[in-house]
Amino acid sequence: MKSHLQAAVIGGGIVGASVLYHLTKAGWKDVALFERSELTSGSTWHAAGGMHTLNGDPDVSALQRYTIDLYREIEEISGQSCGVHLTGGVILADTPDRMDWLKTARAIGRHMKLDTELVTPQEAYELFPLIDPACFVGGLYDPVEGHVDPSGVTQAYAKSARIGGAEIYLQTKVEDLQPRPDGSWDIVTERGTVHAEHVVNAGGLWAREVGRMVGVELPVLAMEHMYLLTDEIPEVTAFNESTGRQMMHALDFGGEIYTRQEGRGMLIGTYERAGKPWSPKTTPWDFGHELLQPDLDRITPSLEIGFQHFPPYGRAGIRQIVNGPFTFAPDGNPLVGPVRGLKNFWCACAVMAGFSQGGGVGLTLANWMTEGDPGFDVFGMDVARFGDWATLAYTNAKVRENYSRRFNVPFPNEELPAGRPLRTTPLYDRFKARGAVFGEAYGLEYPLWFADEGELAEDIVSFRRSNDFANVGREAAAVRNGVGLYETSGFAKYSVTGPGAELWLSRLLANRTPREGRLILSPMLNPNGKLIGDFTLAKTGDESFYMVGSGPAEKYHMRWFEAHLPADGSVAVRALGLDRVGLMIAGPASRDLLQAVTDADVSAEAFRFLDFRAMEIGPVPALVGRISYTGDLGYEIWMAPEYQITVYDLLMEAGAPLGLTPFGLRALDSLRLEKSFGAWAFEYRPVYGPYEAGLGRFVDLAKNDFIGRDAALREKAEGGERRLVAMAVEVSDADPFRDEPIWHDGAVVGRVTSGGYAHVAQQSVALGYLPRDVAENPGRLDVEIVGEHCAARILEEPLFDPAGTRMRG
Numbered sequence: 001m002k003s004h005l006q007a008a009v010i011g012g013g014i015v016g017a018s019v020l021y022h023l024t025k026a027g028w029k030d031v032a033l034f035e036r037s038e039l040t041s042g043s044t045w046h047a048a049g050g051m052h053t054l055n056g057d058p059d060v061s062a063l064q065r066y067t068i069d070l071y072r073e074i075e076e077i078s079g080q081s082c083g084v085h086l087t088g089g090v091i092l093a094d095t096p097d098r099m100d101w102l103k104t105a106r107a108i109g110r111h112m113k114l115d116t117e118l119v120t121p122q123e124a125y126e127l128f129p130l131i132d133p134a135c136f137v138g139g140l141y142d143p144v145e146g147h148v149d150p151s152g153v154t155q156a157y158a159k160s161a162r163i164g165g166a167e168i169y170l171q172t173k174v175e176d177l178q179p180r181p182d183g184s185w186d187i188v189t190e191r192g193t194v195h196a197e198h199v200v201n202a203g204g205l206w207a208r209e210v211g212r213m214v215g216v217e218l219p220v221l222a223m224e225h226m227y228l229l230t231d232e233i234p235e236v237t238a239f240n241e242s243t244g245r246q247m248m249h250a251l252d253f254g255g256e257i258y259t260r261q262e263g264r265g266m267l268i269g270t271y272e273r274a275g276k277p278w279s280p281k282t283t284p285w286d287f288g289h290e291l292l293q294p295d296l297d298r299i300t301p302s303l304e305i306g307f308q309h310f311p312p313y314g315r316a317g318i319r320q321i322v323n324g325p326f327t328f329a330p331d332g333n334p335l336v337g338p339v340r341g342l343k344n345f346w347c348a349c350a351v352m353a354g355f356s357q358g359g360g361v362g363l364t365l366a367n368w369m370t371e372g373d374p375g376f377d378v379f380g381m382d383v384a385r386f387g388d389w390a391t392l393a394y395t396n397a398k399v400r401e402n403y404s405r406r407f408n409v410p411f412p413n414e415e416l417p418a419g420r421p422l423r424t425t426p427l428y429d430r431f432k433a434r435g436a437v438f439g440e441a442y443g444l445e446y447p448l449w450f451a452d453e454g455e456l457a458e459d460i461v462s463f464r465r466s467n468d469f470a471n472v473g474r475e476a477a478a479v480r481n482g483v484g485l486y487e488t489s490g491f492a493k494y495s496v497t498g499p500g501a502e503l504w505l506s507r508l509l510a511n512r513t514p515r516e517g518r519l520i521l522s523p524m525l526n527p528n529g530k531l532i533g534d535f536t537l538a539k540t541g542d543e544s545f546y547m548v549g550s551g552p553a554e555k556y557h558m559r560w561f562e563a564h565l566p567a568d569g570s571v572a573v574r575a576l577g578l579d580r581v582g583l584m585i586a587g588p589a590s591r592d593l594l595q596a597v598t599d600a601d602v603s604a605e606a607f608r609f610l611d612f613r614a615m616e617i618g619p620v621p622a623l624v625g626r627i628s629y630t631g632d633l634g635y636e637i638w639m640a641p642e643y644q645i646t647v648y649d650l651l652m653e654a655g656a657p658l659g660l661t662p663f664g665l666r667a668l669d670s671l672r673l674e675k676s677f678g679a680w681a682f683e684y685r686p687v688y689g690p691y692e693a694g695l696g697r698f699v700d701l702a703k704n705d706f707i708g709r710d711a712a713l714r715e716k717a718e719g720g721e722r723r724l725v726a727m728a729v730e731v732s733d734a735d736p737f738r739d740e741p742i743w744h745d746g747a748v749v750g751r752v753t754s755g756g757y758a759h760v761a762q763q764s765v766a767l768g769y770l771p772r773d774v775a776e777n778p779g780r781l782d783v784e785i786v787g788e789h790c791a792a793r794i795l796e797e798p799l800f801d802p803a804g805t806r807m808r809g
């Protein structure tokens, strides 16, 4: 073994092998893979090898497409066959809702250049003549689907990596990982210790155990998974002989099965409702090339429907049952990237679809390690999207839910119940008693909307307008006509203190730091000048700042802050979590309300737009900022959690004569769309520049140097490639939501980043990026919503208060 490496990859499954290959491709030659047994000795060897491009997250879809295209490349380099069978596939819908989902998925895929086709039941039968077409309402044909040989692919990656300079150490278990003060690692193996600058955890079934070696509890759980291999099926042989082709893949939502040809029979896999976790706490190290005991009873309910939908299956004998474990994160997407709090420690774990995603994960991680940036929009797979709240028990509940819903239709207004409530604020019970319907983000419950007394306080899931529509409209109107109250505790709050705080912030953020007692909005850029954050920053003292950003990005941002802290200890940054909670009041009567609960002078002259100061709310010490995300006059009030109920009760009492109405996130979204305001994670993401996003006025190129300044200067001079636009969309009963394609002159030119109904303006609105020339000269635009083309026009100014007098007045 070498004594020193640039990177050590732990795990020789499909994912570790792909990471190793991509590191060599990126130019790192001094890299090695450590495998405790032989390659493929985790979940890889018994996989069904299926691959497809469709995914609920379009960015993950793009990486799946990359993975499939990569097989030709590694076959050529290695001379090793991947056993690729690109048969195409058909996804079958047996209900109108499932068909709606296929229409939506097809539309989303268009932006990724995935050419799928909707088919009738008869056409589906012609593609896949093992179904009973009477059981279905339609399907979606995807030409880029098929399967590979799991072992062949892993070997092809490994051989290609070796050709690129990598070494592979088999029968070499990594037993411990010891950090050195300079951020590098000692890799303690059963064959001796190796020093490496970087470590990658691609431990698959043992990813948790490898994480524990460095004190990290990763939210990963393995589930048992079964597929059957049938004896020869005469209809399959007849199809092969008459067409000269293999059967294609099929996926049946109703039967909860996926299926493809294997030999002269078929492979039938299920994601059963009563899925079973495997080794929920610790994975035994002596588990190797072995299968688990099959349990046909568990999958019988799925098979019974499957046998109706695929009549020849009911007549076929079963040749073999394969039951093996593989891992999932709570939301089913991989865990990739650097782990907060550890230097040079990287994850490539929880890859549940290794043969669709392994290539994309390898490329992402290699980019990140060698360039400092993943190169794509990968928040959906970033290991930082889960905080410490994602415990073993939470992960267990969510993974089981996710597994059992693998073939469920995901509705845009659907909130999943498992593992909840987990994190709540003191107001949870108050809001619940008022009929709040809750959503969950970063483990925290927050009101989406409020049901009236006697009304059903839950969403009826749908792709179209649903039972919340009128209530959200009333909440939005209450803000515009009087005053509303919204809980802001879910935002991330940070304190930044120390003698170096001001200089550090002005190097980190694109805008200048504010004067004491004032707030400023500021994007944060990476060195490529792309948006990696947007914050409101208040100066609260000589050496102290209070900063507010996106809640779900708290860990993602802390990882960045900590990586950029000066070594001299002159700056301390702390995520305040729920040690600081908040309330927003908004609407033309919000000033009167605030004045009614404080002795401080909050008149327009004394407390101006973007002022920020400490004041007492009734008897409670609070920090108050005059800021608006609704586009109306508004205030954010921050306090310690033990005071929140007192402040809330005071406001509700003083606000009663003003018509104070609590509102939820859906009304807030409706109000911000009316004002064409973007939001982090939707409009603001690491693939867009500040000028493209319309945030150029918050970039101060004249101040000191800051991260991303050179790239921002270039973007400003060149104008950027795209523009964020707000569009009015003419719809029937479904509003734009997210990811719908935007059409121009018969081609898809962009996708909706967020959309909905602006209730007060009574207009459907979509935000999205368009190529600059299209945005400047749009002609006819359409947004495709649930299969329907809806005319759209760019809004030159916001629908509500374009001059901003309400907000600033």
Ligand SMILES: Cc1cc2nc3c(=O)[nH]c(=O)nc-3n(C[C@H](O)[C@H](O)[C@H](O)COP(=O)(O)OP(=O)(O)OC[C@H]3O[C@@H](n4cnc5c(N)ncnc54)[C@H](O)[C@@H]3O)c2cc1C
Binding pocket: 010, 011, 012, 013, 014, 015, 016, 034, 035, 036, 037, 038, 039, 040, 041, 042, 043, 044, 045, 046, 047, 048, 049, 050, 051, 172, 173, 174, 175, 202, 203, 204, 205, 206, 207, 210, 225, 226, 227, 322, 323, 324, 325, 326, 327, 348, 349, 350, 351, 352, 353, 354, 355, 356, 357
């Ligand atoms: C029955 C079944 C069917 C499936 N069908 C499909 C399918 O059709 N399509 C699809 O895309 N996916 C499928 N999968 C999932 C697929 O198998 C996984 O996505 C994939 O195997 C994950 O690969 P991995 O490299 O992350 O993990 P693993 O394959 O588990 O590899 C991890 C490797 O790390 C090694 N290792 C761990 N810890 C250490 C250590 N400390 N030192 C040294 N080595 C270590 C292990 O020995 C192992 O070889 C299926 C899985 C199962 C069980």
